[in-house]
Amino acid sequence: MTPLLEVRSLSKFYPIKRAGRGARLHAVDDVDLTIGAGESVGLVGESGCGKSTMVRLLGRLIDPTAGQVLLGGEDLTAITQAKFASSASRRRIQVVFQDATESLNPSFRAFQAIADPLKRLLGMNNGAEMDRRVLATAALVGLPEELLQRYPHQLSGGQRARVGIARAVAVEPSLLILDEPTSALDVSVQAVILRLLADLRARLAMSYLFVSHDLNVVRLLCSRVVVMYLGKIVEIAPAEALFTAPRHPYAQALVAAIPDPARRGEARPRLDGSPTSPIDPDPNACRFYGRCPKGADICTKAMPPLRAVGPDHFAACHFALSPHGGTDER
Amino acid sequence: MAQLEIDNLSVEFRTRHGVVRALDSVSLSVTRGEIVGVVGESGSGKSVTAYTVMGLNDEAAQITKGNITMGGIDLLAARPEAMRELRGREMAMIFQSPRTALNPIRKVGKQIEDVLQEHAGLPSRDLRKAAIAALARVRIPDPERRAEAYPFELSGGMCQRVMIAMALACTPSVLIADEPTTGLDVTTQAVIMDLIRDMSRSTRMSTLLITHDLGLAGEYCDRIAVMHAGHIVEIASTEALLDRPAHPYTRQLLAATPVPESRLDDLNSIPGHLPDLRGELPPCRFSGRCERRQPICDEAELPWTELSPAHVVRCRFPLS
Amino acid sequence: MSLIALARNTGYAFGENRLTLVAVIILALLALCAIFGPYIAPYDPLVTSATTKLARPSALHPFGTDALGRDILSRVIVATRLDLGMAVSAVALSFVLGLALGSLAGYFGGWTDRIVGRAMDTVMAFPLFVLAMGIVVALGNSVANIIIATMIINLPFYCRFARAEVNVRRELGYVEAARMGGNGSLRVLLNHIVPNILPPMMVQASLNMGWAILNAAGLSFIGLGVRPPTPEWGIMVSEGASYIISGEWWAFMFPGAALVLAVFSFNMLGDGLRDLLDPRKRV
Numbered sequence: 001m002t003p004l005l006e007v008r009s010l011s012k013f014y015p016i017k018r019a020g021r022g023a024r025l026h027a028v029d030d031v032d033l034t035i036g037a038g039e040s041v042g043l044v045g046e047s048g049c050g051k052s053t054m055v056r057l058l059g060r061l062i063d064p065t066a067g068q069v070l071l072g073g074e075d076l077t078a079i080t081q082a083k084f085a086s087s088a089s090r091r092r093i094q095v096v097f098q099d100a101t102e103s104l105n106p107s108f109r110a111f112q113a114i115a116d117p118l119k120r121l122l123g124m125n126n127g128a129e130m131d132r133r134v135l136a137t138a139a140l141v142g143l144p145e146e147l148l149q150r151y152p153h154q155l156s157g158g159q160r161a162r163v164g165i166a167r168a169v170a171v172e173p174s175l176l177i178l179d180e181p182t183s184a185l186d187v188s189v190q191a192v193i194l195r196l197l198a199d200l201r202a203r204l205a206m207s208y209l210f211v212s213h214d215l216n217v218v219r220l221l222c223s224r225v226v227v228m229y230l231g232k233i234v235e236i237a238p239a240e241a242l243f244t245a246p247r248h249p250y251a252q253a254l255v256a257a258i259p260d261p262a263r264r265g266e267a268r269p270r271l272d273g274s275p276t277s278p279i280d281p282d283p284n285a286c287r288f289y290g291r292c293p294k295g296a297d298i299c300t301k302a303m304p305p306l307r308a309v310g311p312d313h314f315a316a317c318h319f320a321l322s323p324h325g326g327t328d329e330r
Numbered sequence: 331m332a333q334l335e336i337d338n339l340s341v342e343f344r345t346r347h348g349v350v351r352a353l354d355s356v357s358l359s360v361t362r363g364e365i366v367g368v369v370g371e372s373g374s375g376k377s378v379t380a381y382t383v384m385g386l387n388d389e390a391a392q393i394t395k396g397n398i399t400m401g402g403i404d405l406l407a408a409r410p411e412a413m414r415e416l417r418g419r420e421m422a423m424i425f426q427s428p429r430t431a432l433n434p435i436r437k438v439g440k441q442i443e444d445v446l447q448e449h450a451g452l453p454s455r456d457l458r459k460a461a462i463a464a465l466a467r468v469r470i471p472d473p474e475r476r477a478e479a480y481p482f483e484l485s486g487g488m489c490q491r492v493m494i495a496m497a498l499a500c501t502p503s504v505l506i507a508d509e510p511t512t513g514l515d516v517t518t519q520a521v522i523m524d525l526i527r528d529m530s531r532s533t534r535m536s537t538l539l540i541t542h543d544l545g546l547a548g549e550y551c552d553r554i555a556v557m558h559a560g561h562i563v564e565i566a567s568t569e570a571l572l573d574r575p576a577h578p579y580t581r582q583l584l585a586a587t588p589v590p591e592s593r594l595d596d597l598n599s600i601p602g603h604l605p606d607l608r609g610e611l612p613p614c615r616f617s618g619r620c621e622r623r624q625p626i627c628d629e630a631e632l633p634w635t636e637l638s639p640a641h642v643v644r645c646r647f648p649l650s
Numbered sequence: 651m652s653l654i655a656l657a658r659n660t661g662y663a664f665g666e667n668r669l670t671l672v673a674v675i676i677l678a679l680l681a682l683c684a685i686f687g688p689y690i691a692p693y694d695p696l697v698t699s700a701t702t703k704l705a706r707p708s709a710l711h712p713f714g715t716d717a718l719g720r721d722i723l724s725r726v727i728v729a730t731r732l733d734l735g736m737a738v739s740a741v742a743l744s745f746v747l748g749l750a751l752g753s754l755a756g757y758f759g760g761w762t763d764r765i766v767g768r769a770m771d772t773v774m775a776f777p778l779f780v781l782a783m784g785i786v787v788a789l790g791n792s793v794a795n796i797i798i799a800t801m802i803i804n805l806p807f808y809c810r811f812a813r814a815e816v817n818v819r820r821e822l823g824y825v826e827a828a829r830m831g832g833n834g835s836l837r838v839l840l841n842h843i844v845p846n847i848l849p850p851m852m853v854q855a856s857l858n859m860g861w862a863i864l865n866a867a868g869l870s871f872i873g874l875g876v877r878p879p880t881p882e883w884g885i886m887v888s889e890g891a892s893y894i895i896s897g898e899w900w901a902f903m904f905p906g907a908a909l910v911l912a913v914f915s916f917n918m919l920g921d922g923l924r925d926l927l928d929p930r931k932r933v
Contacts, residue, residue, distance in 0.1 A: 046515035047486070061826055082835065090832050103823030107845045113824075120832030156603065157372075167827060186371040187542070187586045188600035198594055213516060216545070216588035220597065243590060257520035258590060261548025261572055270524060271517045273471070274485050 002073055004207050005035040005058070005175055010067035012053050016279055025279050027053040029231035030067070032306075035175065040201060040208040042222035042239065044215060044254065048275060049228040051211050055179050058209065059095045060084045071175065091121040094168040095177045099184040103164050104152040110163045111148040114138065114170050121171050137170040140203070142196060158189035165196070169204060176201075177209045182217060194221060215258050219243055224312070227251045230275050230287040233306060237313040247315040249292045269293065286318070294319050332359035333536040334383070334504050339396030341382055348608035352378045353560045354615075356396070357634075360536040362503070365527065367539045367547030367568075369583075370557035373604045376540045379557075380506045383538075384423050385413040400504055419449040421504040422497035426512050428489035432481040438492045439465070439477025442499055449500045464495040468525060487518035494525065501533050508540045523550050544587045548572055553640070556580045559604050559615035561632075566641040576637055576648040578620050614645070622647050670922030676915040683730035691724035695881045704898045714900035716889060718879075722900065725881035726908050732882050734912070736793060737862040740800035744862075745855050747801070748808025749844070755809070756816030757839050763813070770806040778803040782865060786874045796875040800865045804858060811854055815847040849924060856920035860913035867909055883909050 010031045013024040028050045035041050043051050056062045058069060060081050069076045071092055076084065084090055094117075097103035104113055114134045115124075124130035138148055141162045152160055161181060168176060178197070182190045198221060201208055212218050218225060218239070225242045227235040227250065235248040246252045253271035273291045281287055282300075289299040298318050306316045341353040353375045360366045370376045381387045383398055385405065398405040400421060408416070417423075425431040433441055442461040446452050452460055458477075465473035468491040481489055490510060497505060507526060511519035527550050530537045541547055547554050548568055555565040556579065564577040575581040585598035602619030605611055612618070612628040620627070627646055636642050683690070699719030707714040713722035755766040773781065785799035816839070819825060828842040867884030870876040878885055883905040890901030 046517060056826075059826075059830060061829060085829055085832055085834050090830070093830075095827070095830055097823035097827060099823075101823035103827060105824040105828070105842055105846070108824075108842075116828070116833070117831030120837075164827075167831070171831075187544070187583065188371060190588075191586050191597040191599035194597065195594060214588075215516065216590060216592065219590065220588055220592060220594045253517055257516045259520075259523075259543065259545040259549040260590060261545060261568065264549050264568065267524075268520075270521050272469070272521055274488070 003034040004037045004039075004072060005033070005209075006068075006070040007031060007033040007058070008068045008070070010054075010057060010069065011065050012050075012057055012062065013065045023280050026231045026281055027278065028057060028064075029281075031228075031231075031233055033226065033233065033236075035207050035209060037174075038201070038205055038207055039224065040210060040222045042218035042225040043209060043211045043228065044213065044218055044225060045228035046213075046254075046275070048230070048278065050231040051228055052179070053231075054228070055095065055177055055209075055211055058175075059093060059177055060090070091117070091171040092173050093175045093177065094171065094173040095179060096164050096168045096181045098180040099157060099160050099164065100180075104160055106152055109149055109151055110138075110143070110155065110166075113163055114148075114166045117167060117171050133170065137166045140169070140200070141166045142192075156189075157185050158193060161185060161189075161193050162196070165193075165200070169200060169206070172204055174206060175209065176206045177211070179211045180213070181210075183212065183214060190217070197221065215243070215254065227254065230278055230281065232287060233316065234288070235313075235315045236306070237310070237315075241310065241313050247309045247313070247320040248288075248317045249294055249319070250288050251315070253293075286316075288317075333362050333401055334360040334538070335397075335399045336379070336383065337397040337399075339379070339382065339398065340394045341378055341387070342392050342394050343388070343390045344392065345390060345608075350607045351560060351611065352391075352607060353382070356557075356560075356562050358555050358562060358565065360504070360538055362536055363531060363534040364553065365530055365537040365539055365551045367541060367551035367554040368557060369541060369544050369547050369554055371542055371583075371604075373559065373607075374557040375560040376557050377508055378560075380423065380508050380538065380540050383504075383506060384417060384421065385410075386423075415449070418445055418502070419500045420502050421506070422500075422502040423506045423508065424490070424493045424497050424510050426509040428486060428493045428510075429481050429484075431493060432489055434481055437478055437480055438484070438489075442477075442492070442496050445496050445499045460499070464499045465492070467498070467529075468492075468495045470495070485518075486514050487522060490514065490518075490522050491525070494522070494529070498529055498533070498535075502535065504536045504538070505530065506538045506540070509542070510539075511546070512542075519546075526550070544583060545589055556583065560607060561615050561644060563616065563645065564641075564643045566637075566643075570638075570641050576635075576641065576643040576650075577616075577645050578622055578649065579616050581649060669918050673915040673918030673922065676911060677919060680730055680734060680912055680915070683727045684734045685731070687728040687731050691721075691727045693721035693724040695720060695725040695728045696879050704893065704901065707900050713904040714898075716886070716901050717893065720879075722886070722904050725886060726883070726904055729881040729883050729886065729905070730908070732793070732876065732880065733863055733867060733884075733909075736797055736800065736866040737859055740797045740804065740866070741855055741859050741862050743797070743801040744804040744808055744858075745851070748805050749812045749847075749851060751805075752809040752812025752814075753816045753839055753844060753847075756813035757820055757835065757843070766809065766813075770809050773802060774806045779865065779868060782869060783872070783874060786869055791875055791877065793876060796866050796869055799869070800862050803865070804862060807858060808851065808854065811851060812847060815850060816843055819843050819846060853920045853924040856916050856923050859916040863909065863912055863916070 010028060012028040013026055016023045016025050043054060045051050057064055060076055063081050064077055071089060074089060076089060079087060111134055114137055115130055118124045118130050118133055135145060138145060143159065143162045143166060147155060147159055182193050185193060194217065210218060210222050222239050225237060225239050226233055227248065229250050235246060235251045242251060243255055246255050256268055276287065276290060284301060284303055286299045286304050289295055304316045304318045306314045307321065309315045309320050336356060336358045339353055339356040343350040343352055356379055368376045368379060382393065383405065393406060439461045442464050443457040446457055446460050462473045462477055465477060470476050470488065470491050511522050514522065539547060539551055551568055553565060553567050554571045555562050556577065558579050564571065564580045571580065575584055582598055582600045586600060588597060600619060605615050605618055613630065613632040614627045617623045617627040632644055633646065634642050634644055635648055637648065697720065702715050702719045704717055705711055705715040711721050711723065713726060716722055751766050755763040782799040782803050785802060786795050789795040789798065825838060825842060828838045833842065870882050870884030871888040876882045876885055886905035887902045890905065893901045
């Protein structure tokens with residue numbers, strides 16, 4: 001079965017002027033990924049790992065330096081992002097943005113915000129059909145009709161989240177990318193929105209790419225998780241497997257860092273320091289070397305490839321193959 | 331004996347749209363070497379509490395009743411000059427968004443030296459060494475070189491360490507950490523929180539950790555105070571709060587906080603919304619959202635119920 | 651925004667800010683003078699009279715008369731049309747052109763930004779008033795040329811402002827959402843970004859209006875642009891200035907006061923406008 005989304009050797013390099021001739025920042029470096037129809041995949045990693053760039057690449061807001069993005073077999077990267085805005089496939093991938101980044105236009109009422117993509121992508125023209133569709137989408141996300149005439153500053157955090165979701169799902173995309181959709185919300189509201197997202201996915205038969213720094217939330221919503229570090233994927237695993245038995249040392253550190261009241265007072269091994277530079281990194285060395293609690297000569301000689309370490313479980317580490325590779329946190 | 335004692339504190343803000351009763355009868359104490367978490371959602375009043383203790387409130391704020399004492403000193407009665415002296419020397423605060431809380435045009439080493447010069451009274455020739463020592467204490471690698479860096483050259487986690495170094499430079503007896511790790515990666519958060527905990531213990535500092543993350547408080551705090559709409563609704567030891575929450579809000583908050591074992595269907599959300607702090611408020615500000623509400627909750631004065639010496643709850647019908 | 655909501659918001663903004671209300675009233679009066687000047691002026695502003703030269707303010711001539719016996723009150727009223735007209739035209743042209751250039755430069759960056767930036771830098775390299783003088787001298791003395799000159803020297807102000815405002819908003823979530831929603835670059839700029847920068851720009855325009863009035867009056871003051879006997883505040887101040895020493899203060903004072911009043915009112919209006927147009931403050 002063809003996966004819904006196929007990412008092949010995707011790279012995004014940014015030229016850096018100061019650090020010498022032809023220096024490039026490797027934001028995303030040779031990434032392969034597939035997302036099946038109806039699947040919910042999480043994407044995690046620290047700031048600077050490339051997940052925001054991935055969101056923009058997959059959302060076709062920027063063009064890759066190399067590689068392809070295929071949606072249902074169709075190569076989306078065959079045309080530039082500027083032309084993509086007017087292509088028929090634009091509606092098939094949508095993004096729900098973080099509320100904190102001012103994701104709603106302050107001078108648009110909620111109704112207009114939801115209607116705009118309908119006008120542009122589905123050619124609806126302010127008629128009864130469009131009104132019906134907006135109202136239906138609002139009902140779908142649990143947004144009461146009377147709130148549609150409000151401006152964003154007149155809405156609560158949870159209501160704004162719903163408008164952002166409505167705007168994205170109004171055109172019924174196949175793939176929905178969610179960039180920290182609940183991180184600006186209070187925990188009392190978060191659960192409702194998360195359940196709404198789970199519900200919508202089933203109802204509208206969408207796939208999700210869920211980007212978040214909150215690993216507990218990712219675990220709730222995603223069946224598979226991808227861990228990125230300095231532009232590369234270091235581990236892909238089913239959600240439970242990642243959280244109970246991560247194989248890549250970085251993923252292990254990440255999971256160990258999740259605050260856990262049950263482990264109060266315990267001194268746990270911590271990942272200190274900062275990532276190495278993403279500018280022209282050595283293509284033959286593991287990016288995590290130096291900061292990694294493990295390390296051997298081979299780590300500086302060969303970039304570890306993403307290899308299967310279990311059912312549907314892949315890790316890019318020279319030490320990951322042996323079942324008892326390194327300290328297991330759990 | 332409590333190092334920091336907040337007793338029956340009420341704070342109001344006069345705004346164009348009315349008087350906001352931000353805090354009402356807040357009481358809390360922290361002993362030496364203790365880490366107390368103040369947990370609440372947005373609008374709960376946790377930051378206002380922190381700022382009131384430090385004397386950093388907006389001009390529109392008015393303390394309508396209550397006391398704050400630190401080591402016996404009455405902070406509310408202190409003159410501004412006295413407060414300025416205390417801040418930095420006896421009590422310190424670290425903020426959210428470390429890069430924006432530091433002076434962007436001054437090297438970090440110099441910023442620590444400023445604190446030392448102002449409050450520790452060190453002679454000028456010793457300042458630089460003391461600043462480097464402060465950076466080393468917070469485990470910043472290569473402190474001599476880092477002291478010459480500007481905040482924008484450092485990562486978020488590094489900046490937060492600098493802020494902690496500044497805060498602890500004069501070994502204060504009280505530390506208030508206002509959302510110190512929000513916005514930091516989870517790996518960095520763990521390192522920073524470990525650091526705060528270790529420094530708290532080693533210098534026997536009374537620490538108030540303000541956070542919206544109940545999981546974080548659960549791991550690092552000895553006791554937790556839960557706030558809702560300007561009220562403290564429950565204070566208990568961490569184990570007691572997490573295992574036997576007595577206030578309905580606490581229980582709902584716990585049920586809404588995702589932890590590693592959570593499942594989506596079990597996750598709670600809390601119905602209703604915060605009451606408007608400007609209008610008429612019932613004695614219990616949670617009653618509008620509480621499923622255990624009774625008519626008397628909206629009429630009579632809200633009592634403090636002591637379930638055990640270390641576990642108090644502000645509710646008429648606490649959960650058993 | 652519906653008319654009712656607009657009226658409600660206006661009332662709210664004015665209730666908050668008495669000074670704005672005063673400013674609006676004054677500007678309304680000035681607008682009246684501009685529109686109906688010739689009809690409400692008590693005397694013909696051009697008629698001279700040797701007998702009533704430099705008469706003190708009196709019941710007959712509330713603002714006195716000038717060196718040629720013309721009634722100053724009438725001249726001040728009639729001059730309103732010219733002064734306000736020149737300023738409004740210049741500001742309107744500057745605003746639209748500056749908004750267009752600045753937005754394009756701020757959104758697209760690259761060569762567009764460089765070319766527009768260099769053009770504006772060239773304008774700003776000159777002391778602006780001197781540049782205006784140069785333009786009027788080069789193009790010829792006329793009202794149209796004063797407007798053009800004032801427009802050119804004000805252009806960088808709007809351009810930079812628009813550019814900065816667009817730049818700040820370019821990376822925000824709702825702009826990316828607009829692109830995801832199928833809006834092409836120009837549509838994103840026009841429909842999604844510009845409506846958000848209009849409020850601050852209109853505040854700037856109002857504040858700038860005062861400067862534009864002074865500019866136009868200043869050019870006439872030094873003899874460029876408007877020629878006597880056309881009544882215009884700048885010329886009147888210039889003519890009246892020579893009589894200060896001899897104690898006939900009314901010749902320059904009243905047109906000067908009109909200038910001050912107009913500039914002040916526009917400045918006050920700027921603040922009020924900001925409150926009115928900001929969507930965040932809408933009820």
